[in-house]
Amino acid sequence: MANSARTAAILVAAGRGLRAGAGGPKQYRSIGGQTVIFRAMEPFCRHPQVFAVQPVLNPDDTEMFNAATRGLAHAPPTRGGTTRQASVHAGLEALADQKPETVLIHDAARPFVSQAMISRAIAAVARTGAAIPTVVVADTIKLVDGNGDVEATPERARLRIAQTPQVFRFDAILEAHRRAAREGRQDFTDDAALAEWAGLTVATFEGDVANMKLTTPEDFVREEARLASSLGDIRTGTGYDVHAFGDGDHLMICGVRVPHTRGFLAHSDGDVGLHALVDAILGALADGDIGSHFPPSDPKWKGASSDRFLKYAVDRVAARGGRIANLEVTLICERPKIGPLRDTMRARIAEITGVDVSRVAVKATTSERLGFTGREEGIAATAGATIRLPWDNPLDTSWDAKGGSA
Template sequence: MPRPERTAAILVAAGRGLRAGAGGPKQYREIGGQTVIFRAMQAFSKHPDIFAVQPVVNPDDAAVFSEAVAGLRHQPPTNGGATRQASVHAGLEALAAEKPDIVLIHDAARPFVTSAVISRAIDAAGRTGAAVPTIPVTDTIKQVGDAGHVEATPERAWLRIAQTPQAFRFDVILDAHRRAARDGRSDFTDDAALAEWAGLTVATFEGDPANMKLTTPEDFIREEARLAAQLGDIRTGTGYDVHAFGDGDHLMLCGVRVPHTRGFLAHSDGDVGLHALVDAILGALADGDIGSHFPPSDPQWKGAASDKFLKYAVERVAARGGRIANLEVTMICERPKIGPLRDTMRARIAEITGLNISRVAVKATTSERLGFTGREEGIAATASATIRLPWDDKGWSE
């Protein structure tokens, strides 16, 4: 059955997440090196069958939201309400002018939703008009009364755990939310319950055990451990670069403009620190070197800022499903003095790569007046990069 032409998604991100403990709203905390909300939104923003992603956020979070999802495709965020139900209603109203056929409603606290689950949600909504992803209950469930006594043991074969994204015909779920608002009903914990109240038949489709909601501090600890286990292919690469001095009044070093009596002789901006880091990352990936990706013979790189090269190398790691664990660069020169600029350079590399500054090291040494660096004819840099990649089916050999 062909899919509807217009499918939109709502990302519910207005909650405070108090049960997750200290550290601010859980959707803006990091897990596996990325914010929870970035992971949750990315799958929808990149899905080819979704034309619009509508975030619903707390009005106090506008700035942190923008930073957390930088680079992802989405609609202008709309403000959420006091409850999840109110926030979903706000998202639906914000999308009404776009006239989607299908809408998927997803919790920002579920960062591990996959493209496959999203595709199943779209298919299910197209077939049934209302559907939710579920997974079987594997433990025995007890119904417990106020006194703490077991009152019943439901047959677990009939029980399911509901997840998101929950999928609906857009006009039908919008009408149901409007009816609930008119009737003063604000106690529905998910959209399937509201749809049932409105008289809709809600179907189910296959969910994903990994698509769990982050609620408590223990959830973050468990998922960090799971991600670390998946990224067990730990690799290290090294890089080296050197540039001679020429005319000029400044040097670009580790992404920072440093006043100096000379400039670099180079095809690009000559940033030896960033060039060495690029080679280190590409080396860890076994993916060539900076010259093979950005040939000096290509005029488009004439005078280019080297942060472009470093961002590209980071993207190559992300494309393999990996992440960078640590970056280290050592500058070898007599002048300029790197010590006073060390933390500025670390901060700039962290900004370019998206790493926490605690994962970036900048060091400096001289060559005791020996060689070309000792004669102040140029600057050299060495670098190392440690990255983590998922295991593949090749193991240790081809």
């Protein structure tokens, strides 16, 4: 089977995750500033060899799913079953009309799958038509009886821990699931076990110890700390913008339409708050300024909504593997009064950026009737952004190695 075969992926996300503790299904919780399910799904959506990603959900979670995966291209979700096996079967049937040649099956509770592992999976399926990622067992394993007494010690060298994505020739795994359903077999804990039962030879390929499944509250705590420690390159940036008043009946400020006796003279919508934030984020990235990415000479940005600019800057951070730690805007004007709108503006910035509102500040001051803002000829804004990026060398996190002093 060639590696260029049409490959689809199923993301199994119908479980309730009760062992993970309170807070709703674990796949919709946040870890490292992003939802678990987004992290689990995004590598498949971006992989050049995967033509379709099929989510399988509990229908009660549709709203959470849509919010958590906004921006990802995927097939319409299908309804999951009462077991993982039933949910995978539903996903396979949903894909059948698209006639994939191979299919990757991945658990939504594994948010650290890499594109490299997906590529290894697609390559590995060629040998037998079924393959799973595994990692070696580091500890000695014991078989115990019902009383907790040791019965046997298996040979550790032959033991492996199975992970996902598991990969199969599509027609073979679909027929295996259909046969299991016909024969009333609902007890398989993973697709490899079902494939073995159906007579398929299941090969293995190199897994990844980082590709762990989030199961308990302790898993979330540990992985949150690991992600935080990996983002040790802390950057700050500042931004400034100003726009004069012109004709109009409203102002766009921090993404909020504010009624006013004047409008902004601007090429876009003139949102000084968001423009300053864009420059602050780009400054933290050392990635130019808003004018270099959205030149005012380009007519396509005429009247553009500034939330597009801010989302673009946020995406630039994500593309570098980073996250935004804090955003703040200070508006300088006599009118309109910002205080009554402060929390609305904070919420709007949080919505655009995907940053928790607790990490967004909006402040305001006047210039004591001095200068152009004091004469109410326009509004100025300053902004600051703190972002966290991974070190270029993840094994080298010392400040001294980055050019600072010990």
